[in-house]
Amino acid sequence: MECQLKKRWARRKEARPQELLAAALDLFVERGFNxxxxxxxxxxxxxxxxxxxxxxxxxxxxxKAVIRENMVPALDEAEDVIxxxxxxxxxxxxxxxxxxxxxxxxxxxxxxxxLLMAEAGNFPEIARFHHEEVVKRRDAMIARALxxxxxxxxxxxxxxxxxxxxxxxxxxxxxTWNTSFNAxxxxxxxxxxxLDCFIDIFLNGLLxxxxxxxxxx
Amino acid sequence: MECQLKKRWARRKEARPQELLAAALDLFVERGFNxxxxxxxxxxxxxxxxxxxxxxxxxxxxxKAVIRENMVPALDEAEDVIxxxxxxxxxxxxxxxxxxxxxxxxxxxxxxxxLLMAEAGNFPEIARFHHEEVVKRRDAMIARALxxxxxxxxxxxxxxxxxxxxxxxxxxxxxTWNTSFNAxxxxxxxxxxxLDCFIDIFLNGLLxxxxxxxxxx
Amino acid sequence: MECQLKKRWARRKEARPQELLAAALDLFVERGFNxxxxxxxxxxxxxxxxxxxxxxxxxxxxxKAVIRENMVPALDEAEDVIxxxxxxxxxxxxxxxxxxxxxxxxxxxxxxxxLLMAEAGNFPEIARFHHEEVVKRRDAMIARALxxxxxxxxxxxxxxxxxxxxxxxxxxxxxTWNTSFNAxxxxxxxxxxxLDCFIDIFLNGLLxxxxxxxxxx
Amino acid sequence: MECQLKKRWARRKEARPQELLAAALDLFVERGFNxxxxxxxxxxxxxxxxxxxxxxxxxxxxxKAVIRENMVPALDEAEDVIxxxxxxxxxxxxxxxxxxxxxxxxxxxxxxxxLLMAEAGNFPEIARFHHEEVVKRRDAMIARALxxxxxxxxxxxxxxxxxxxxxxxxxxxxxTWNTSFNAxxxxxxxxxxxLDCFIDIFLNGLLxxxxxxxxxx
DNA sequence: GATGAATGAGGGTTCATTCAT
DNA sequence: TATGAATGAACCCTCATTCAT
Numbered sequence: 001m002e003c004q005l006k007k008r009w010a011r012r013k014e015a016r017p018q019e020l021l022a023a024a025l026d027l028f029v030e031r032g033f034n035x036x037x038x039x040x041x042x043x044x045x046x047x048x049x050x051x052x053x054x055x056x057x058x059x060x061x062x063x064k065a066v067i068r069e070n071m072v073p074a075l076d077e078a079e080d081v082i083x084x085x086x087x088x089x090x091x092x093x094x095x096x097x098x099x100x101x102x103x104x105x106x107x108x109x110x111x112x113x114x115l116l117m118a119e120a121g122n123f124p125e126i127a128r129f130h131h132e133e134v135v136k137r138r139d140a141m142i143a144r145a146l147x148x149x150x151x152x153x154x155x156x157x158x159x160x161x162x163x164x165x166x167x168x169x170x171x172x173x174x175x176t177w178n179t180s181f182n183a184x185x186x187x188x189x190x191x192x193x194x195l196d197c198f199i200d201i202f203l204n205g206l207l208x209x210x211x212x213x214x215x216x217x
Numbered sequence: 218m219e220c221q222l223k224k225r226w227a228r229r230k231e232a233r234p235q236e237l238l239a240a241a242l243d244l245f246v247e248r249g250f251n252x253x254x255x256x257x258x259x260x261x262x263x264x265x266x267x268x269x270x271x272x273x274x275x276x277x278x279x280x281k282a283v284i285r286e287n288m289v290p291a292l293d294e295a296e297d298v299i300x301x302x303x304x305x306x307x308x309x310x311x312x313x314x315x316x317x318x319x320x321x322x323x324x325x326x327x328x329x330x331x332l333l334m335a336e337a338g339n340f341p342e343i344a345r346f347h348h349e350e351v352v353k354r355r356d357a358m359i360a361r362a363l364x365x366x367x368x369x370x371x372x373x374x375x376x377x378x379x380x381x382x383x384x385x386x387x388x389x390x391x392x393t394w395n396t397s398f399n400a401x402x403x404x405x406x407x408x409x410x411x412l413d414c415f416i417d418i419f420l421n422g423l424l425x426x427x428x429x430x431x432x433x434x
Numbered sequence: 435m436e437c438q439l440k441k442r443w444a445r446r447k448e449a450r451p452q453e454l455l456a457a458a459l460d461l462f463v464e465r466g467f468n469x470x471x472x473x474x475x476x477x478x479x480x481x482x483x484x485x486x487x488x489x490x491x492x493x494x495x496x497x498k499a500v501i502r503e504n505m506v507p508a509l510d511e512a513e514d515v516i517x518x519x520x521x522x523x524x525x526x527x528x529x530x531x532x533x534x535x536x537x538x539x540x541x542x543x544x545x546x547x548x549l550l551m552a553e554a555g556n557f558p559e560i561a562r563f564h565h566e567e568v569v570k571r572r573d574a575m576i577a578r579a580l581x582x583x584x585x586x587x588x589x590x591x592x593x594x595x596x597x598x599x600x601x602x603x604x605x606x607x608x609x610t611w612n613t614s615f616n617a618x619x620x621x622x623x624x625x626x627x628x629l630d631c632f633i634d635i636f637l638n639g640l641l642x643x644x645x646x647x648x649x650x651x
Numbered sequence: 652m653e654c655q656l657k658k659r660w661a662r663r664k665e666a667r668p669q670e671l672l673a674a675a676l677d678l679f680v681e682r683g684f685n686x687x688x689x690x691x692x693x694x695x696x697x698x699x700x701x702x703x704x705x706x707x708x709x710x711x712x713x714x715k716a717v718i719r720e721n722m723v724p725a726l727d728e729a730e731d732v733i734x735x736x737x738x739x740x741x742x743x744x745x746x747x748x749x750x751x752x753x754x755x756x757x758x759x760x761x762x763x764x765x766l767l768m769a770e771a772g773n774f775p776e777i778a779r780f781h782h783e784e785v786v787k788r789r790d791a792m793i794a795r796a797l798x799x800x801x802x803x804x805x806x807x808x809x810x811x812x813x814x815x816x817x818x819x820x821x822x823x824x825x826x827t828w829n830t831s832f833n834a835x836x837x838x839x840x841x842x843x844x845x846l847d848c849f850i851d852i853f854l855n856g857l858l859x860x861x862x863x864x865x866x867x868x
Numbered sequence: 869g870a871t872g873a874a875t876g877a878g879g880g881t882t883c884a885t886t887c888a889t
Numbered sequence: 890t891a892t893g894a895a896t897g898a899a900c901c902c903t904c905a906t907t908c909a910t
């Protein structure tokens with residue numbers, strides 16, 4: 001009996017940070033960093049406010065942990081996809097976009113992008129941290145995929161450095177819009193259609209052998 | 218004359234709102250809506266805190282006025298460009314993008330997009346206002362340009378509703394990134410190159426007769 | 435023509451304080467001293483805020499002037515009634531009560547009592563002023579009427595000093611309640627019935643030869 | 652033990668509300684609702700401003716709690732007196748008046764009446780609350796006592812509805828005057844004499860068999 | 869005399885953070 | 890380890906008062 005109790009407590013103890021991070025992600029995304037009360041984060045995680053400070057030095061550190069927790073695994077996976085991929089780069093492109101959507105975009109974690117845009121100014125350190133740990137890796141990934149396509153003669157020769165951002169933009173925006181719909185949009189964007197349209201236009205703009213999508217030209 | 222302008226009691230009812238709006242835009246963009254102190258806005262405009270309230274009912278109304286002041290003229294102008302345009306839709310596309318960049322993107326006003334993404338959740342009324350007064354008009358504009366191109370057989374048949382957002386995304390993101398560079402980026406994006414790349418890829422993705430840019434295909 | 439204009443202005447100038455006092459009485463009574471904005475007083479009087487300060491040194495002085503303006507004439511008149519009265523003191527009592535009601539209680543000025551209770555603590559000088567200029571005269575008046583009745587053998591021998599306040603209380607309260615009804619009462623007191631009841635009970639309590647009102651004893 | 656009470660981190664969740672209510676009553680009565688700074692209330696209770704908000708949602712709720720805390724017990728007790736009373740209604744009347752004086756009038760709580768008159772206009776919700784929770788009960792109580800006297804043939808037939816207010820008035824006024832004396836009166840009313848006089852006049856006005864008080868008639 | 873733009877101190881309220889228990 | 894009572898700095902907004910015109 002006592003043993004079980006201890007075990008439960010012990011397991012509890014190790015689960016705490018995860019529970020707090022999950023609660024924090026939920027509320028940060030829903031309400032924004034500033035508007036999120038640590039009281040509510042603690043309550044949602046089922047602990048008291050004081051406990052939060054046992055695991056995270058302050059609100060900012062909690063934010064950083066939320067970013068790390070939610071972005072790193074998805075990046076690992078995406079890098080894996082690129083490394084393993086064989087075949088036409090258009091397919092790799094599609095797979096990456098769709099995979100990212102399934103792994104992040106369709107998730108609460110999609111709101112992190114918005115959060116960062118919002119708070120970059122107020123918390124330069126967080127912005128730098130995010131740039132180091134997330135943006136750089138993401139951009140490197142896209143670069144690899146693009147360069148692979150160009151090297152294989154499947155993509156046109158484009159300015160890789162700029163193309164990375166141009167390519168990332170519609171996805172980041174979709175995540176942002178999708179996150180904030182409840183608040184302002186009456187006619188929500190349908191993510192699936194949006195992504196199809198994006199891939200259609202973008203691939204057509206990129207391919208050496210354009211494939212005219214729905215219509216036969 | 219100039220000396221008068223410095224006077225404490227200078228009666229400048231006409232100039233005040235503009236000065237306050239300019240100061241507010243500066244600080245809102247730099248620090249975010251929440252983190253901006255009205256005290257600082259007033260100080261930057263060279264007046265006392267109370268004066269601000271002679272011209273704007275509260276912080277939220279000030280924000281709305283900032284949006285109106287900075288976006289409406291640019292939208293007017295862009296609509297004018299579309300209405301007057303004759304010739305190939307690719308040129309219209311280029312002109313619109315570059316015009317918007319010159320008129321807004323290259324300006325402090327570029328930060329408004331970021332502000333809205335950040336604060337949409339916390340201030341639904343502002344989000345609704347922005348959607349009504351800015352987003353709707355912007356989207357309608359892009360729709361007109363797209364449909365014009367399709368009708369004239371210059372653009373492929375794409376799903377207009379989604380394409381609007383896909384096309385707007387890279388520009389909105391550029392404005393956002395460009396605004397927040399100081400805080401987080403080490404390798405800033407060059408707007409001109411970015412826009413060239415965007416136009417190159419997306420226009421080619423849209424055109425019936427793709428013109429493969431720098432390389433001969 | 436010019437002469438007329440000047441005349442009108444001149445007349446205006448002399449009327450200003452009265453207009454301001456009337457506006458101030460209205461708003462003080464309706465909203466309380468603190469909640470009344472000098473801006474609104476000025477607006478109601480049809481002048482600008484600055485003008486108010488040409489006639490009254492500050493808000494407190496305006497308050498004192500309002501008291502003086504509205505109470506002194508009614509007191510003069512009531513003293514006159516006592517001085518002139520001949521006949522039974524019960525009739526004098528009735529006449530005084532009803533006269534006061536017609537002259538003050540039924541008027542915006544009735545609210546001044548409430549104002550004073552509210553602000554006595556915050557503005558001791560106003561309280562002292564009111565006590566000197568109003569309460570003392572009012573009490574002296576009641577004392578004269580009481581003592582007249584006792585001296586003529588019409589009233590019982592009562593402790594004059596206390597009876598003054600006991601007699602004043604129901605009238606002051608009626609003015610107060612009547613003023614604040616809109617805000618809190620659902621079943622408003624009917625002033626006429628209330629005064630009848632007050633006179634019935636208190637007069638019977640004072641008289642040597644009680645006249646039992648509605649019922650024959 | 653006593654030392655513990657002085658500690659900064661003394662956990663006194665149970666005692667706090669009472670201490671805060673006592674401090675609030677003191678200051679509200681002394682300075683009025685508006686003029687009382689929550690900072691001062693907190694300081695007087697020996698806590699910081701923030702602590703106040705752990706126990707009361709806002710200033711208005713604090714006020715309502717002050718009313719409840721101080722009036723409800725006295726009303727309970729008075730109702731009990733009526734319920735238990737046997738014997739002549741004149742004695743009940745005396746007991747009620749004197750009991751109320753001992754329980755409320757002689758207390759800081761006496762100032763609550765004044766507060767309400769003063770603030771009824773500015774805070775309608777408080778006025779409604781007070782009317783519901785205090786005035787109605789008080790009036791019902793007086794009504795019962797009056798009707799009891801009439802039913803037993805001890806009091807004259809008077810218009811109960813009006814008599815209630817006429818009767819309450821002198822007591823409410825005494826509480827008000829007694830509270831604000833420090834500020835304005837030079838010749839304070841002696842509550843005991845005042846109440847004697849009031850009871851004397853009022854009972855004589857009410858009784859079927861008048862008892863001529865101090866003097867033999 | 870009259871105006872009204874400008875001032876700036878002041879107060880209610882919130883919430884990240886602390887620390888005795 | 891966990892708690893939650895307590896803190897206090899910070900900010901939006903109001904409004905009596907001033908004074909250049």
